[in-house]
Amino acid sequence: MSSRERILGRVRRALADVTPDERPYEEAVPREYLREHGDRTAGQTVELLAENLADYRAIVHRCTAEEVPDLVMRLLARRGSQEVLVPPGLPPQWLAAADPVRIHDRAAHTAARLDRVDSVVTGCAVAIAETGTIVLDGSPEQGRRRISLIPDHHICVVRVPDQVVSSVPQALERLDPARPSTWISGPSATSDIELDRVEGVHGPRTLEVILLG
Amino acid sequence: MSGTFVGMPGFPPAAHPAFPAAAHDAVHNPTLRANLRHATHTIRAKRARAVGELSDWAALREAGRRIKDHTLRHLDRYLVQLEESVTAAGGTVHWAADADEANRIVAGLVRATGESEVVKVKSMATQEIGLNEALAQEGIRAYETDLAELIVQLGEDRPSHILVPAIHRNRGEIRDIFRTEMGKWGRPAPEGLTDTPAELAEAARLHLREKFLRARVGVSGANFMVAETGTLVVVESEGNGRMCLTLPETLISVVGIEKVVPTWRDLEVFLQTLPRSSTAERMNPYTSMWTGTTDGDGPRTFHLVLLDNGRTDTLADEVGRQALRCIRCSACLNVCPVYERAGGHAYGSVYPGPIGAILSPQLRGTGSEIDASLPYASSLCGACYEVCPVAIDIPEVLVHLRERVVEGGPAVRQGNKVVLRPAKGHAAERAAMRAARWAFTHPGALGAGQRLASRTRRLHPRTLPGPGRAWSGTRDLPAVPPEPFRDWWRRTHGGKDGAA
Ligand code: SF4
Numbered sequence: 233m234s235s236r237e238r239i240l241g242r243v244r245r246a247l248a249d250v251t252p253d254e255r256p257y258e259e260a261v262p263r264e265y266l267r268e269h270g271d272r273t274a275g276q277t278v279e280l281l282a283e284n285l286a287d288y289r290a291i292v293h294r295c296t297a298e299e300v301p302d303l304v305m306r307l308l309a310r311r312g313s314q315e316v317l318v319p320p321g322l323p324p325q326w327l328a329a330a331d332p333v334r335i336h337d338r339a340a341h342t343a344a345r346l347d348r349v350d351s352v353v354t355g356c357a358v359a360i361a362e363t364g365t366i367v368l369d370g371s372p373e374q375g376r377r378r379i380s381l382i383p384d385h386h387i388c389v390v391r392v393p394d395q396v397v398s399s400v401p402q403a404l405e406r407l408d409p410a411r412p413s414t415w416i417s418g419p420s421a422t423s424d425i426e427l428d429r430v431e432g433v434h435g436p437r438t439l440e441v442i443l444l445g
Numbered sequence: 446m447s448g449t450f451v452g453m454p455g456f457p458p459a460a461h462p463a464f465p466a467a468a469h470d471a472v473h474n475p476t477l478r479a480n481l482r483h484a485t486h487t488i489r490a491k492r493a494r495a496v497g498e499l500s501d502w503a504a505l506r507e508a509g510r511r512i513k514d515h516t517l518r519h520l521d522r523y524l525v526q527l528e529e530s531v532t533a534a535g536g537t538v539h540w541a542a543d544a545d546e547a548n549r550i551v552a553g554l555v556r557a558t559g560e561s562e563v564v565k566v567k568s569m570a571t572q573e574i575g576l577n578e579a580l581a582q583e584g585i586r587a588y589e590t591d592l593a594e595l596i597v598q599l600g601e602d603r604p605s606h607i608l609v610p611a612i613h614r615n616r617g618e619i620r621d622i623f624r625t626e627m628g629k630w631g632r633p634a635p636e637g638l639t640d641t642p643a644e645l646a647e648a649a650r651l652h653l654r655e656k657f658l659r660a661r662v663g664v665s666g667a668n669f670m671v672a673e674t675g676t677l678v679v680v681e682s683e684g685n686g687r688m689c690l691t692l693p694e695t696l697i698s699v700v701g702i703e704k705v706v707p708t709w710r711d712l713e714v715f716l717q718t719l720p721r722s723s724t725a726e727r728m729n730p731y732t733s734m735w736t737g738t739t740d741g742d743g744p745r746t747f748h749l750v751l752l753d754n755g756r757t758d759t760l761a762d763e764v765g766r767q768a769l770r771c772i773r774c775s776a777c778l779n780v781c782p783v784y785e786r787a788g789g790h791a792y793g794s795v796y797p798g799p800i801g802a803i804l805s806p807q808l809r810g811t812g813s814e815i816d817a818s819l820p821y822a823s824s825l826c827g828a829c830y831e832v833c834p835v836a837i838d839i840p841e842v843l844v845h846l847r848e849r850v851v852e853g854g855p856a857v858r859q860g861n862k863v864v865l866r867p868a869k870g871h872a873a874e875r876a877a878m879r880a881a882r883w884a885f886t887h888p889g890a891l892g893a894g895q896r897l898a899s900r901t902r903r904l905h906p907r908t909l910p911g912p913g914r915a916w917s918g919t920r921d922l923p924a925v926p927p928e929p930f931r932d933w934w935r936r937t938h939g940g941k942d943g944a945a
Contacts, residue, residue, distance in 0.1 A: 235753075236540040239702065242757035242860040243521045249763055250518045257707055260515040265504035265714070284727060339741055343658045343692050363728035376742035377691045377733075381684065400728075401713035409674035409709045410534070412739050415716075415732035420684040423724065424593035424609055425616055425642040426484070433592060433646050434653065435684025435731060 268398035269362055277361045278392045282443060284364025288418025289431055290439040300389065300444060304353060305329040307387055307440055313350035317379045321372020322353060326389060337375040343382060351385040352436075357413070358406045359390045362399050364418065366390060366441065369411040377414055386436040388416075392445035461793035463818040471788030477613050481788055484612050485779040491725035492776060492832070498727070499717065508714045510836040513770035516672075516706055517760060523672040523705045524751065530675030534737020536747040541699075543754050543859070548579035550750050551664065551697055555585050558695050560661045566679060566686045567591035568666025569607065569773055570699050570752055572795040573808075576664070587664065588630070588656050590685035592649050599626040605789030605797060607775040608723055613788060616640040627652050653685065663689035663744065667700045668772065669715060670749075673708045676736045677749070680719060680729050690733050696744035701752050703760075703769040715772060718834035723774035755808030761857035764845040768803045770835040777829035777839060783822055792819065799829035803842040810858055811850050811865070820846035 233241075254260070272280065282292045295303050308316060308330050316332040327334065335341070335349050355373030356366045366388050368374040380386055390396065397403050407413055420435030431437060461467065471477050496502050516523050528538045541547035555563055563580070565571065565587050577587040577598075589598040596611040597604050600622045604610030611619070620640040627634045632652045638644060665686070669678040677698060679686050690696060706712070720729045738747050760766045778784050778798030789797035793815035794805040802823055806816040820843045829839040849856065853867035 234540070235542045235546060238542050238860065239540050239751070239753045239757060240521050240524065242753065242857075243524070243702075243760065245860070246757050246761035246766075246857065247518060247520070254518060255515075257515055261508060261511045261711075262504075263508055265501040265508055265717075269499060269501070288726075288730070347654070347658055360728070365728045370739065370742050377687070378743075381687050381691060400716050401710075404709060404713050404716075409671065409676050409734075410736050412733075412735040412743060414687065415728065415734075417726070417728040417730050419730070420682070421730050422592045422646055422683045424591070424596070424611060425619055425645055426480070428642040430642045430646040433650055433683035433685065434590075434657070434688055 266399075267401050270398075272361075272398065274393040274396075277398050278396055278443060278445070280398075281359055281361035281364065281390075281392075281396055284361065285366075285418070285441050286364075288364050289421075290364070290418050290441050292441050292443065294443045297444060300326050300442065301329040303442060304387060305331065308332050308351055311351060311385050311438075313385065315349045315351075317346065317349050317352035317375070317383055319354055319373055319375030319379065322355065322375075323373070326353060337379050343378065346378060346382040349383050351387065352379050352383045353387045353389070354380050355389050355391075356395060358403050359392075359396045360398070360400060360403045361396055365403070365415050366417075367403060367407065367413055367415050369407060369413045371411070377412060380414065380416075381435055384432075384436055385438045385440075386416075387440045387442065389442045389444050392443045394445075461813070461815040463814040464787070464791055464793070464822040465818065467791035467793060467815070468787035468822075471791055472786055474788075476615065477788055478786065480613055480615055481785055484606075484609065485785050488725055489779045492722060492779065495721040495725045495727065499721070502718075505714055505718050506834055506836055509718055509772075509834055510770060512706055512711050512714060513703075513835055514767075517703065517766060517769055520702065520705070520760065523707055524702055526672040527670055527675065527705050528751075530672060531670075531737060531747075531749050532675075534675045536675065536737040536749055539748060539750045541750050541752050541754070544574035545579075547574050547699055547750055547752050547754065548576055551576060551699060552580055552583040552585065554695070554697050554748055555580065555662055556583065558662055560585075562586040562588065562656075562660070563662040563664050563697075564588050564590050564656055564660040564689045564693065565594075566663070566665040566681065566689045567594045567610070568664075568699065569795055570666045570701050571664060572604065574699070574752065574754060576699065588653070590653050590657070590689060591681075592646065592683060592685075595649055595653070596622060599623065599630065603790055604795060606778060607773055607797070607800075608778075609775075613790070616642060616645065619645055623648050623652075631656060653688075657685075657688040657692055660689070660693045662695045662697065663693035665689055665696065665698045667698050667704055668719065669712060670700055670705045671707075671709050671712065672705050674736055676709065676734050678712065678716075679733045680716075681732070682724065682730045684731055687731055687733055690735065691743050693744055695746040695748070697748045697750065699750045699752055701754075702756050703771075719772055719774055722772075722776045722832070722834040755810075755859075757860060758810075758857045759804075759807040762807065762845075765803065765807050765842050767837050768800070768807060768842060770837055771800050771804065772835060773800075774834055776832040776834065780828040780832050781823075782826065782828070783824060787822065792822065794819075799823060799839045800837070803837075803839055803846060806846050810856075811846065817850050820844075820850060 285292050313332045315335050318334045357369040359366045419431050419439040420433050421431050422433045423429045539550045580587045589595050593611040606612040617640050623634040634648045667677040668680045720726050781799050784798040792801040796804045802819045806819050811817045825840045827840050853865040856865050
């Protein structure tokens with residue numbers, strides 16, 4: 233007997249008390265919790281996102297579409313970045329004024345090569361106000377997962393209010409489970425040493441979020 | 446039969462002293478107690494705030510409980526569905542009945558890649574099966590990449606907390622471990638390393654980065670698996686998880702069969718309750734989700750090893766099976782007066798605290814001294830149940846397992862129906878009695894518990910199956926004099942023993 237058959241057999245014997253007429257999934261799980269917490273206008277939801285991002289030590293900037301190139305240029309310059317990683321579908325105007333050399337997200341780049349790149353600029357799939365979270369799903373504006381992981385400086389552009397939802401349930405509704413996703417809430421952190429929170433272990437130690445709108 | 450059953454290599458319970466003996470060291474180690482007290486109290490207060498932000502916490506908790514219960518009651522169906530979804534998305538599913546089989550599968554998969562090292566994300570399941578040790582025997586080095594796990598691994602130590610495994614180490618000890626041990630495993634600690642947490646974290650970043658960048662094989666667990674879509678979810682803070690899940694060419698995830706949930710939508714409950722319950726954050730810094738393999742992004746090969754190792758035995762127990770709802774948030778550890786005093790190592794398993802006290806004896810059986818004593822490593826105060834985000838009634842299961850130790854009865858071990866002998870006169874019972882006595886001779890543990898219990902139990906009326914499990918009855922520990930505890934304590938100790 234294969235282990236698969238053995239385990240499934242054990243499960244079925246263990247569940248001898250479960251009768252076939254048990255309530256189906258839809259009835260067995262009450263969903264009396266809220267779809268979102270609180271009543272806010274779209275503008276207030278964006279405010280809440282900014283607040284919660286900052287609370288988890290992301291650096292938040294706000295600007296209009298015209299101001300993006302200049303802002304991105306200044307953020308990269310302030311950081312002294314020589315090279316910046318660029319996802320394939322990033323709107324070119326976002327980097328129109330930036331000085332660093334563009335490194336395009338190519339499969340041929342080894343992880344060691346990406347480790348020498350200073351910064352990365354991406355878009356996002358959705359942002360969650362209640363938790364201060366941005367979600368990347370590998371779409372062309374965001375690129376493959378490793379490009380937002382290896383550089384130490386991540387600039388993420390969120391289009392507000394369109395890409396902002398209030399809550400976790402609303403975010404899941406917008407995402408496609410078939411795409412790999414990365415949920416980011418502030419820079420990498422650890423509390424493993426005496427529960428003292430330290431920002432930045434392996435992921436980008438600086439996360440800057442541009443709320444564009 | 447059950448007397449020799451040892452389901453978890455790694456920390457063979459046979460070699461582990463019973464709970465009270467193991468707790469003795471911690472109780473008499475002031476540094477350890479201070480570390481634990483500081484840590485658990487800090488996180489407890491933060492958690493209460495994070496949970497307080499959600500006005501619908503009770504409804505989320507209830508939904509989480511029901512999702513898990515429903516899944517467990519139809520586990521065969523959801524496992525088969527999960528297998529189909531993962532396979533359709535490009536992954537390969539393996540089934541492991543016990544620890545040895547899981548270890549064999551993983552070692553074989555690593556060997557097939559031609560590699561002799563793997564990077565690992567912190568995972569309870571792989572600790573439970575002793576994967577690192579098993580791989581080492583095959584000549585494969587497994588590098589732990591979670592900071593706390595790294596501290597534990599470099600210090601040749603054992604984890605003592607689910608979430609903060611090195612909670613028993615202070616910064617000075619960590620610096621010493623890094624200075625002396627890092628060089629043996631790769632890049633040494635920087636010259637002049639001090640004990641500030643930021644410098645220690647930086648040392649870990651540098652040490653591990655070279656390993657991430659060259660890694661060809663990653664090993665992980667998972668917090669959730671979605672049957673409907675085949676999606677796996679890993680919740681973490683440091684980014685080491687992202688590194689291990691994204692950079693290697695081959696990813697092997699070892700996951701307990703109880704981690705499956707039916708639908709994508711179910712994640713909306715647990716992604717709200719888990720971070721707030723565990724790290725007391727609105728959301729943890731990083732959560733990774735992946736479904737099979739994705740062209741050009743992440744590992745090209747994905748293996749999922751579904752692990753039983755005592756879970757189906759636990760499922761066969763109608764009272765005890767609720768322990769399988771656990772999402773490993775560790776909130777129950779942080780509120781437990783016994784854990785706070787005894788420390789994580791006393792529980793003799795990778796699962797410490799209240800959840801360990803009900804999970805280990807079910808996964809491994811109650812045949813060994815440590816496992817027979819674990820159901821007594823509690824004052825039954827109910828604080829663990831209060832904070833549990835999936836409403837596991839830990840006191841109920843503890844009482845049930847105590848009955849099993851004392852009275853014996855039917856159980857399932859490795860898939861077979863067995864009748865356990867009562868432990869009377871058995872080493873296990875003596876261990877259990879010592880544990881009961883331990884809880885009673887540490888009035889701080891019990892007193893704190895009783896106060897919480899009287900405050901909260903009234904709010905949660907329940908009907909327990911069987912007259913023997915009525916709540917009032919269950920508070921009488923076997924062979925403890927039927928007089929009120931405080932009278933008994935005064936009579937037997939005369940108030941002399943003040944060391945709570
Ligand atoms: S038993 Fe409940 S509180 Fe304890 S770790 Fe598991 S889910 Fe968390």
